[in-house]
Structures are given as structure tokens and as C-alpha cells.
Amino acid sequence: YETAVALHLHRNSASARNTDPAHVARIRKIQQHHDAQMSKLPEDKQRLVKKYAANSGNAYLKSLKKEGISSEHIHEVHHTAGNISNTVGRSLSNRDNPHDVMIKIKSKRNSMWHGASLKFKKGTLANLSNNSFDSIAKSNGIKKINTSGIWAEHKKNAGLSGMSIAQMKDKRKDTNIIQKNKTAQEEVGNHVASVLNNAKHEHAKAFLQEILKSKPDVPYHYVVGHTGTSESINDIHHYRLLNNAKKLNFEHTGGGKVKVTDHDGNHIATIENRPTHGPFISTQVNVKLGAKPKIQK
Numbered sequence: 001y002e003t004a005v006a007l008h009l010h011r012n013s014a015s016a017r018n019t020d021p022a023h024v025a026r027i028r029k030i031q032q033h034h035d036a037q038m039s040k041l042p043e044d045k046q047r048l049v050k051k052y053a054a055n056s057g058n059a060y061l062k063s064l065k066k067e068g069i070s071s072e073h074i075h076e077v078h079h080t081a082g083n084i085s086n087t088v089g090r091s092l093s094n095r096d097n098p099h100d101v102m103i104k105i106k107s108k109r110n111s112m113w114h115g116a117s118l119k120f121k122k123g124t125l126a127n128l129s130n131n132s133f134d135s136i137a138k139s140n141g142i143k144k145i146n147t148s149g150i151w152a153e154h155k156k157n158a159g160l161s162g163m164s165i166a167q168m169k170d171k172r173k174d175t176n177i178i179q180k181n182k183t184a185q186e187e188v189g190n191h192v193a194s195v196l197n198n199a200k201h202e203h204a205k206a207f208l209q210e211i212l213k214s215k216p217d218v219p220y221h222y223v224v225g226h227t228g229t230s231e232s233i234n235d236i237h238h239y240r241l242l243n244n245a246k247k248l249n250f251e252h253t254g255g256g257k258v259k260v261t262d263h264d265g266n267h268i269a270t271i272e273n274r275p276t277h278g279p280f281i282s283t284q285v286n287v288k289l290g291a292k293p294k295i296q297k
Contacts (some may be wrong), residue, residue, distance in 0.1 A: 001120050001225060003034035004053030005060075006079040006101045012061065013074035015103075023076055030079050052120055052225025059230035060116050060223050069105055069114065076104035080115070084218060085119035088113055092217045095136075096210065099220050111115070115220040117213075117233075122224045125269075126211050126287040133285040134208055137195075141203035144195050147188050147273060147285065154184035155280045166279055172278035184254035188273040193252040204248050208260065212269060213289055214239045238289045241266050260290070267291045 007101055010016055010027055018024075038046055078087045082096050099115030128136070130148035137145040155161055158180040160168055171177050196204050209215050214233060223230040233239060247263040256273035267290030276282040 001049050001053055001056075002081060002100045002118055003030050003037070003128040003224075004049055005056045005078055005116070005118055005225075006030055007034060008053050008057030009060065009074065009101065010077040011134065013077070013103075015074050015077045015251065018075055022062065025264075026076075056116075056118060056223045056225045056230070056265055059228050060221055062182040063221050063223075063232065064114070065228035073105045073107050074103045075106040075111075078102045080105075081082065082112075084115065088218065093167065094214060097216045097218055097220070098213050099216075099218065102218070113180035113218050115218055116223045116230070118219055119222070119224045119226075121226040124286045124288055126213065128211065128285045128287070130273075130283055130285060133211070137207050140207040140210065142195060142199045142207055144198075145192070147192060150188050150191055151184055151280070151283045154180055154187070158280060160280050165277075168281050169278055172281075174279075177279045182255075184280070185273055186252075186254070187255040189252040189254070192271060192273065193258050196248070196250040196258075201247060204250075205242070205245060208242055208248070208269065212239065214242065236289075238256050238268050241268050 007027075007030060010030075015023070038049065064070075070174045070288065079099065080087050080099050080102050082098050082100060083094050084102060085092050085094075087102055097115075098117040100118040102113055102115040105112050105114055117243075130151055134145050134148050152161075158177050158178070160171070194205075199207075216233065218293050219232070219234075221230045221232050222236060241262050245262040245268070248268075249258045249261045249265075250271075251261070253259050258271040258273075259267060260271065261267055269290050270288050272286040272288070274283065274286065276284060
């Protein structure tokens with residue numbers, strides 16, 4: 001899907017007329033990788049990839065045009081897969097810059113980079129390990145966070161410490177293990193809500209801005225293939241709520257899910273603490289945007 005979007009952007013912009021050998025070689029490499037991967041998919045999946053890629057490419061070009069960037073300004077197209085450092089030529093955080101494709105814009109006045117974070121379907125914005133979640137929180141001044149420690153303690157109490165994932169999977173249907181996992185989720189959810197509610201506002205806000213990737217080094221649009229939508233990260237309603245929040249509230253709603261709201265009660269995001277493949281297996285933190293806001297009169 002990502003390579004299909006990159007190729008769509010290339011074909012429908014001035015990038016297609018760029019004869020620079022390095023650029024031509026890069027596009028050829030993207031095309032070869034794309035063809036190889038597409039050949040592994042059944043025809044119905046291939047049709048869906050093509051449809052969603054066209055939706056995404058067209059939506060991104062349309063949203064760029066609203067910002068005064070036409071297809072004639074797009075001189076290069078790159079498939080970055082969430083790692084833009086090599087593309088822009090300087091070391092940048094992958095976490096802060098989730099660009100899956102990037103374009104180099106050239107006009108009479110200047111040259112600049114822009115990008116898109118691509119989603120086949122709308123869903124999770126961030127998948128973080130517990131260690132990463134805790135580390136980001138601590139780097140933003142929230143020192144008491146310890147989700148990884150809570151999971152480890154409950155995993156030990158369940159008798160699973162030291163087991164391989166394969167061994168743990170054999171116990172996925174054990175009702176006692178399932179219950180202990182639920183207990184762990186409840187404690188982690190309560191812990192996250194409590195720690196963040198007691199953190200300084202500026203620390204909690206900076207933490208959320210980082211995990212929601214709202215402070216990129218290079219501008220990007222959030223693009224969804226299924227809906228055919230593209231929106232600047234700065235224009236998304238939930239991001240504006242976060243950036244303008246005078247106060248943040250964190251409520252554990254059960255099952256490890258923490259609802260994040262602003263001073264007016266607007267639902268900004270949900271932080272979900274859960275395992276991915278069964279009780280205690282690959283525990284992580286998922287972050288999703290909040291419920292769709294009511295239409296303002």
C-alpha cells in the first residue's frame with residue numbers, strides 16, 4: 001500500500017519528469033519492491049491496495065493544493081517507511097516523524113520537504129512497548145510511571161516469568177492466567193490515570209504531544225486509504241484540542257483503557273494497555289484518537 005501510494009504520487013506529479021539518475025534509480029527500486037510484494041497477494045487484495053492507494057494519493061495531492069503546493073512543485077517522491085533521516089540527510093526521531101512517504105518540493109523560491117503518514121484503514125496512531133511508554137513519560141518529567149514494572153510483577157505472580165512466548169501461548173486458555181491478566185490490566189490502567197492526573201500539566205501535555213506525534217520536524221498530513229481523506233496534523237480536531245488544553249483529565253474506564261479529556265470534557269485520545277497475543281504476551285500501549293466530536297453549532 002505504501003509503495004503504491006508513492007508510485008501514484010510520482011506518476012501524477014512533476015516527479016515523473018525528473019530525469020536525475022539517482023531519482024530514476026530510486027523510483028525503479030520502489031517499483032520493483034512493489035511488484036514483488038503485490039505478486040504475493042490474491043487478486044481481490046491487489047484490487048483493494050490499488051483502490052486505497054489511489055484514494056490516498058489523490059487525497060494527499062488535494063490537501064497539499066489547499067496549502068498552495070501543486071503537483072508541479074513535487075520534484076521527488078520517496079518511500080521512507082517511517083524513517084526519514086536518510087532522506088532528509090540529518091538524524092531525526094522516527095517517533096516524532098511517522099512519514100511513510102515524503103516529497104521534495106521545488107519552486108522558484110525554495111526547496112522543502114513534506115510527507116504523509118499513511119493508514120490503510122483508520123485505527124491506532126501509536127503502538128508502544130511498555131518500556132518505550134515509560135521512557136517517553138520520564139523524559140517529559142513524569143518520573144513515577146512504571147507500567148512495565150506492574151506487568152512484570154503480575155506476570156511473575158502468574159508463574160510465567162522466564163517462559164518463552166511459545167510456552168506462554170500454551171497457557172492462553174488457562175482461566176486463572178486470564179484472570180490474572182485482567183487484574184494486571186486494571187492496575188496498569190489505574191496507575192496510568194493516577195500518575196498522569198498528578199503530573200504537572202505541562203509535563204502531561206508534552207508527553208501526549210510526543211506519543212501522538214504532533215510535533216514533527218517535517219510537516220506531514222494524516223492520510224487514510226479507506227476513507228480517502230488527508231488532513232494536516234495541525235488541523236486535526238483532536239490535536240487542536242490537545243494543543244489548546246488548559247487542563248487534562250485521565251480516567252481509567254476499565255480494561256486498561258484510559259480516556260483523555262480536556263478542560264471542557266472533549267475526548268482527545270484513549271490510551272489502551274493490553275497484551276497482543278494472549279495473557280501477558282507482548283504487552284504494549286496503543287494510543288487512538290478520541291470519539292468523533294459533536295458538530296459545533
